[in-house]
Amino acid sequence: MAFGRDRRERGVLFDIDGVLVTSWEPLPGGAETLAWVREQGVRRAFLTNTTSKTAAQIAQALGAAGLDVDVSEIVTAARLTGEYLRTRYGGRRVHVLTDGPEDDLGDGFETVDADPDVVVLGGAGPAFTHDALSRVFEFLLAGVPVVAMHRSMAWATAQGQRIDTGLYLEGLCRATGVTPTVIGKPSPVGFRTAADLMGLDPSAVVMVGDDVRADVLAGQVAGMRGVLVRTGKFRQAALDAVESDEFGLVPDYVVDGVGDLPGLLMRVWGLT
Ligand SMILES: [Mg+2]
Structure with missing residues (x-):
């Protein structure tokens, strides 16, 4: 049995955007599902690549949307990166561009x-100036390793598409020959660190997301069970396309929305 009998030895790891909220407005069934998971005594955590808000700000925004979440349950790419740095570069000198x-x-x-x-790249924005990126380029040329909070290429805003960290990272690494360590989704590093923060083995964790690759299949590659929701960025064509792709995987489960999770988990875990 992959799962312990004790419900505290199980966990649900939620993606936030497109699963629980869209533009910080609640999606149907989210509040009820979060309450149900907590009542079951199952551990919860919330995994996001968002770099524009702190965990405290995210917990506050979710609370304003009627979703009762504790700041300690929010696992941002920055928090995961901090865990990684303490493990691998504790007490060492870190240059952060975010x-x-x-x-x-x-x-x-320090x-x-x-x-x-080590160099850390966070979310891109006006801080990614020519001077700031040139400094990072020089560090990488000198052989300093680079850790990226995530490698997203772009994000959509009301004003249009904006260039994100991955686009700079590709060029910096190609020009210097440095291989980056990427922490956030879909890297297995982030999923395993999130499981560690929950005090659980990845095999005891169910990952719930709206991105079939970056959330669900990537979670499965890290050893979790995956649940894809048909909300947020879900597209049937993206689901159809995974069946013959390089992962060789399909989602363990697909549900219409987060509100269907209690029924699914009761079956999967044999809860009554
Ligand atoms: Mg999402």
Whole structure:
């Protein structure tokens, strides 16, 4: 049996955008499902690549949408990156370039503008100036490793598409020969660190997301069970396309929305 009898030895890891909210407006069934999971004594966490808000701001925004979430349950790419840095670069010199808040990185290392042991790239934005990127380029040329909070290429805004971290990362790495470590979804590093933060083995965790590749299949590759919801960015064509792709995987489960999760988990876990 992959799952312990104790319900506290099980967990649900939720993607946020497109599963629980869209533009911070609640999706149907989210509040009821979150309450049900908590009542069951099953552990919860919320995994997001968002770099523009801190975990505290995300918990507040979810609360305003009627979703009762504790800040300790929010696992941002910045928080995962902080965990990674403490493990691999504890006490070392870290150069951070991000347009987002650095609060979730925490401490346990020294942030510097010269002679770093590692470079961290967060969310892109106006802070990614020619000077700032050139400095990172010089560090990478000197052989300094780079850790990226995520490798998204772009995001959509009301004003149009905006270039994201992955686009810069590709060029920096191609020009310097450095292979980056990427932390956020779909990297297995982030999923495993999220399971660690829940105190669970990945096999005891169900990942729920609206992105068939970056949430669901990537979670399955990391050892979790995957549930795809037909909300948010879900497209039937994307689901159809995965059947013959490089993962060789299809989602473990597909449901119409997060409101269907209690019924599914009761069957999967044999809860009554
Ligand atoms: Mg999503």
